Amino acid sequence: MQEKVTFNIDKNKNFSEWYTEIVKRAELADLRYNIKGFLVFQPFSVLTMENMYSLYEKKLQEKGHLPYWYPAVIPESNFLKEKEHVKGFSPDVFWVTSYGDNQKLEEPLALRPTSETAFYQMFSLWIRSYKDLPFKTYQRAQVWRYETKATRPFIRSREFYWIEAHDAFSSLEEAEAQVKEDMETTKEMLHDEFGIPFIFFKRPQWDKFAGAVNTYAADTLMPDGKVIQQPSTHLLGQNFSKPFDVKFKDKNGEDKYCFITCYGPAISRIFASLISIHGDDNGLIFPFKIAPFQIVIVPVLIKGKEKEVLKKAKDLQKKLAEKFRVYLDLREENMGEKFYHWEMKGIPIRLELGPKEAKSSEVTLFRRDTRKKEKVKLKDLVKKIEKVGEELTKNLIKKADDEFKNSIINVKNFSELKKINGKFVRVNFCSIDKDGEKCAEKIEKETELTVRGIRSDVKEKASGKCIVCNKEAKEVVYLAKPY
Amino acid sequence: MQEKVTFNIDKNKNFSEWYTEIVKRAELADLRYNIKGFLVFQPFSVLTMENMYSLYEKKLQEKGHLPYWYPAVIPESNFLKEKEHVKGFSPDVFWVTSYGDNQKLEEPLALRPTSETAFYQMFSLWIRSYKDLPFKTYQRAQVWRYETKATRPFIRSREFYWIEAHDAFSSLEEAEAQVKEDMETTKEMLHDEFGIPFIFFKRPQWDKFAGAVNTYAADTLMPDGKVIQQPSTHLLGQNFSKPFDVKFKDKNGEDKYCFITCYGPAISRIFASLISIHGDDNGLIFPFKIAPFQIVIVPVLIKGKEKEVLKKAKDLQKKLAEKFRVYLDLREENMGEKFYHWEMKGIPIRLELGPKEAKSSEVTLFRRDTRKKEKVKLKDLVKKIEKVGEELTKNLIKKADDEFKNSIINVKNFSELKKINGKFVRVNFCSIDKDGEKCAEKIEKETELTVRGIRSDVKEKASGKCIVCNKEAKEVVYLAKPY
Numbered sequence: 003m004q005e006k007v008t009f010n011i012d013k014n015k016n017f018s019e020w021y022t023e024i025v026k027r028a029e030l031a032d033l034r035y036n037i038k039g040f041l042v043f044q045p046f047s048v049l050t051m052e053n054m055y056s057l058y059e060k061k062l063q064e065k066g067h068l069p070y071w072y073p074a075v076i077p078e079s080n081f082l083k084e085k086e087h088v089k090g091f092s093p094d095v096f097w098v099t100s101y102g103d104n105q106k107l108e109e110p111l112a113l114r115p116t117s118e119t120a121f122y123q124m125f126s127l128w129i130r131s132y133k134d135l136p137f138k139t140y141q142r143a144q145v146w147r148y149e150t151k152a153t154r155p156f157i158r159s160r161e162f163y164w165i166e167a168h169d170a171f172s173s174l175e176e177a178e179a180q181v182k183e184d185m186e187t188t189k190e191m192l193h194d195e196f197g198i199p200f201i202f203f204k205r206p207q208w209d210k211f212a213g214a215v216n217t218y219a220a221d222t223l224m225p226d227g228k229v230i231q232q233p234s235t236h237l238l239g240q241n242f243s244k245p246f247d248v249k250f251k252d253k254n255g256e257d258k259y260c261f262i263t264c265y266g267p268a269i270s271r272i273f274a275s276l277i278s279i280h281g282d283d284n285g286l287i288f289p290f291k292i293a294p295f296q297i298v299i300v301p302v303l304i305k306g307k308e309k310e311v312l313k314k315a316k317d318l319q320k321k322l323a324e325k326f327r328v329y330l331d332l333r334e335e336n337m338g339e340k341f342y343h344w345e346m347k348g349i350p351i352r353l354e355l356g357p358k359e360a361k362s363s364e365v366t367l368f369r370r371d372t373r374k375k376e377k378v379k380l381k382d383l384v385k386k387i388e389k390v391g392e393e394l395t396k397n398l399i400k401k402a403d404d405e406f407k408n409s410i411i412n413v414k415n416f417s418e419l420k421k422i423n424g425k426f427v428r429v430n431f432c433s434i435d436k437d438g439e440k441c442a443e444k445i446e447k448e449t450e451l452t453v454r455g456i457r458s459d460v461k462e463k464a465s466g467k468c469i470v471c472n473k474e475a476k477e478v479v480y481l482a483k484p485y
Numbered sequence: 486m487q488e489k490v491t492f493n494i495d496k497n498k499n500f501s502e503w504y505t506e507i508v509k510r511a512e513l514a515d516l517r518y519n520i521k522g523f524l525v526f527q528p529f530s531v532l533t534m535e536n537m538y539s540l541y542e543k544k545l546q547e548k549g550h551l552p553y554w555y556p557a558v559i560p561e562s563n564f565l566k567e568k569e570h571v572k573g574f575s576p577d578v579f580w581v582t583s584y585g586d587n588q589k590l591e592e593p594l595a596l597r598p599t600s601e602t603a604f605y606q607m608f609s610l611w612i613r614s615y616k617d618l619p620f621k622t623y624q625r626a627q628v629w630r631y632e633t634k635a636t637r638p639f640i641r642s643r644e645f646y647w648i649e650a651h652d653a654f655s656s657l658e659e660a661e662a663q664v665k666e667d668m669e670t671t672k673e674m675l676h677d678e679f680g681i682p683f684i685f686f687k688r689p690q691w692d693k694f695a696g697a698v699n700t701y702a703a704d705t706l707m708p709d710g711k712v713i714q715q716p717s718t719h720l721l722g723q724n725f726s727k728p729f730d731v732k733f734k735d736k737n738g739e740d741k742y743c744f745i746t747c748y749g750p751a752i753s754r755i756f757a758s759l760i761s762i763h764g765d766d767n768g769l770i771f772p773f774k775i776a777p778f779q780i781v782i783v784p785v786l787i788k789g790k791e792k793e794v795l796k797k798a799k800d801l802q803k804k805l806a807e808k809f810r811v812y813l814d815l816r817e818e819n820m821g822e823k824f825y826h827w828e829m830k831g832i833p834i835r836l837e838l839g840p841k842e843a844k845s846s847e848v849t850l851f852r853r854d855t856r857k858k859e860k861v862k863l864k865d866l867v868k869k870i871e872k873v874g875e876e877l878t879k880n881l882i883k884k885a886d887d888e889f890k891n892s893i894i895n896v897k898n899f900s901e902l903k904k905i906n907g908k909f910v911r912v913n914f915c916s917i918d919k920d921g922e923k924c925a926e927k928i929e930k931e932t933e934l935t936v937r938g939i940r941s942d943v944k945e946k947a948s949g950k951c952i953v954c955n956k957e958a959k960e961v962v963y964l965a966k967p968y
Binding site: 032034035036037040041042043044045048049052068069070071072073074075077079080092093094095096097098099100101102103104107111113120123124127128133144146148161163334 | 515517518524525526532553554556557558560575579582583584587590594596607627629646817
């Protein structure tokens with residue numbers, strides 16, 4: 003099969019095709035690994051996700067979290083200790099049951115779908131006194147879940163890459179403050195670094211993390227208007243500290259159970275939003291700081307003049323590599339193909355260097371977001387790149403914010419819900435406690451919209467009747483169509 | 486149980502005790518996770534190993550390798566494709582066989598013990614032409630092996646952390662050159678960065694990687710004289726490209742099978758050698774570049790004068806954090822305890838700051854390897870730290886090299902072998918092909934020494950008889966006692 007040289011798909015009209023094609027053409031992930039729902043992540047996504055990990059981990063460490071590596075497997079007996087948790091996660095668990103030539107393990111091991119039941123048994127050994135608190139930890143890890151819904155690369159798969167932070171405190175107030183800190187961290191990373199706008203919701207009781215007191219989750223919209231859950235933070239209270247015996251002696255020497263929170267940014271899923279929100283009809287656009295390569299140098303090699311151009315290109319690469327991630331493209335392809343290739347791959351800055359530039363002290367700089375070219379003097383180049391890089395990222399964030407602004411609509415009548423596509427729908431709703439679940443089910447069944455919860459950034463007062471049951475509305479909730 | 490405040494174990498006399506205690510006391514890993522052979526890696530090892538990963542990955546990328554993330558599971562059918570490989574690894578494999586409530590998977594999945602059978606099915610999809618070659622890849626990942634020998638933290642466990650590089654070439658010569666490059670990379674990382682001396686051996690045929698043509702492995706000695714295998718690189722030839730159909734079209738358009746190599750530095754096991762070789766009777770000593778923290782600031786807080794000292798300490802931390810990884814120790818402990826604590830944890834540089842220093846423009850700098858203190862002017866501090874850091878690392882490497890120099894002894898008679906403890910033993914040996922295996926077995930049975938192979942850095946000519954069977958010796962081999 004002949005590969006297409008150009009990439010030109012209308013992202014907003016044909017998002018599903020755009021997404022499928024860009025994952026393949028930009029070599030982000032290969033779906034042909036022969037286990038359903040598992041994929042091979044390729045260099046352009048891995049390099050970017052490593053940069054994302056690095057920024058996220060630095061931030062968590064600055065806020066007092068220390069890194070751990072826990073085993074990928076959890077003994078069945080641990081897994082069964084918290085009964086809501088086991089109910090929620092059991093259907094999804096892959097089980098390791100044997101080794102070697104069909105020899106049975108003493109106890110089945112869960113391939114971790116999440117690690118509460120691994121972390122907290124260790125917390126119970128490590129935490130002794132109020133002096134050990136707060137105890138703030140995280141790990142970068144992959145987790146495995148036997149998804150039954152359709153899988154899509156980066157969006158939903160049976161193996162994904164995340165960070166999970168687990169923190170223990172001596173009081174409920176401190177745990178609640180941690181939940182706020184996690185929301186703040188989400189803003190600092192998702193929005194300020196990765197350019198992904200979102201709303202943080204308090205989830206309804208029927209949709210909280212299995213075992214949590216309350217779940218707060220960031221939701222963003224994809225270009226097709228579907229909602230995708232991004233980092234969530236969970237107030238676990240003492241729900242896990244009791245079965246796992248996570249206790250501390252307070253200042254009076256009394257034994258108390260810890261209050262626990264956990265927080266789970268999924269790097270591979272954030273990557274899905276990142277490429278979808280910033281990409282355009284010509285392919286990907288990466289924010290400067292996390293781009294796999296920040297600069298590509300394309301030497302224009304005209305016969306007879308290759309030597310001096312090549313030398314200049316290599317010198318330039320060497321100099322820029324001190325500050326940036328640079329790729330020098332010496333592949334046997336024609337210019338047009340190279341230009342399209344790197345645009346499609348989303349490299350923020352392309353430098354073109356031909357015989358004319360090799361003689362002068364200038365280079366041509368192409369900027370991926372605006373697709374504009376300009377000549378830059380070599381002596382100004384480093385500063386110019388820094389400036390363009392910053393501007394490009396700011397521009398991506400602003401564009402994303404502007405689009406997101408118009409993503410909320412108010413709806414008063416149930417019948418209108420069926421016509422909605424691709425927005426957050428703001429409605430009056432009876433309750434996000436268990437007694438509201440029936441109304442939520444009716445919405446989902448008849449409109450595919452799900453109740454995302456109430457905003458946790460602003461307090462909104464309901465006035466009127468529930469859009470479903472017509473009882474007095476206690477809440478203003480937001481609905482959206484999930485994948 | 487009262488924790489000991491000081492650490493004082495004679496490393497060379499009681500290495501086993503030293504190792505067990507330091508892993509526990511310096512909080513490197515906790516063995517109380519309730520699955521045999523699995524452990525929880527704690528911040529001081531994780532921070533260091535992350536730094537080691539980062540240096541190693543940078544080096545591999547500079548040499549043209551690109552990063553991938555492969556699934557942690559491999560379908561049984563893949564795993565069975567190369568018959569030597571399956572023979573070698575089958576006994577060690579953990580199998581994922583079911584999900585949810587005891588529902589059987591269509592096909593059992595191997596928890597990867599190594600990833601040849603995952604990588605090469607993808608190579609067969611990606612590699613088309615000689616233009617795609619060389620194709621150089623790696624992943625950072627953990628692997629799982631059902632070890633039956635006794636496990637020891639970092640040295641041998643059922644889950645460990647490594648990098649595996651997999652490369653495909655169009656000719657045997659290029660593949661052989663890659664093996665040499667891998668050995669060079671090993672030197673640049675293990676010796677030049679981590680300070681671990683080693684000898685690279687070509688392994689005997691009976692001890693090569695399952696499925697390889699030849700295996701080359703770096704062996705180093707631990708302080709108890711036992712040998713530990715560090716990175717190995719394997720010439721796989723076409724042994725895997727044939728069953729996995731990894732082909733390319735050469736310049737004449739003919740289909741050819743690729744030549745493949747793989748290389749596996751195990752970060753968690755390198756960490757074991759690193760702490761063992763550089764540590765002393767007072768605990769750990771980390772090379773400056775990879776230390777979890779490079780500097781600890783201990784403010785001497787005397788009543789009534791805390792405020793100005795604390796301010797100065799915080800200012801200092803902030804300033805140094807621009808260049809280094811710095812920890813400011815504000816725990817409620819006495820000075821002596823803090824000093825011992827950070828010495829035991831191996832932090833290269835400790836800065837002491839009391840009321841006197843807060844008023845003057847000086848600070849006291851303690852250097853972990855020499856355990857010497859000196860006053861340093863604040864204005865010279867950054868430069869001084871850089872200098873001391875470099876010197877400390879060089880000093881660790883030199884000390885390790887000096888000790889390693891005397892680690893080889895020549896032995897002529899079999900009876901002498903039983904007296905050997907803690908060295909590489911250089912002997913005449915019949916053959917490292919299959920016909921030498923019986924002699925190797927006899928040595929191992931009667932002396933616990935194993936045949937490590939012939940040196941790959943220098944060619945040594947045997948003259949005389951095999952130390953076991955008395956036949957003409959074809960090789961000079963090295964023996965050592967493994968864990």
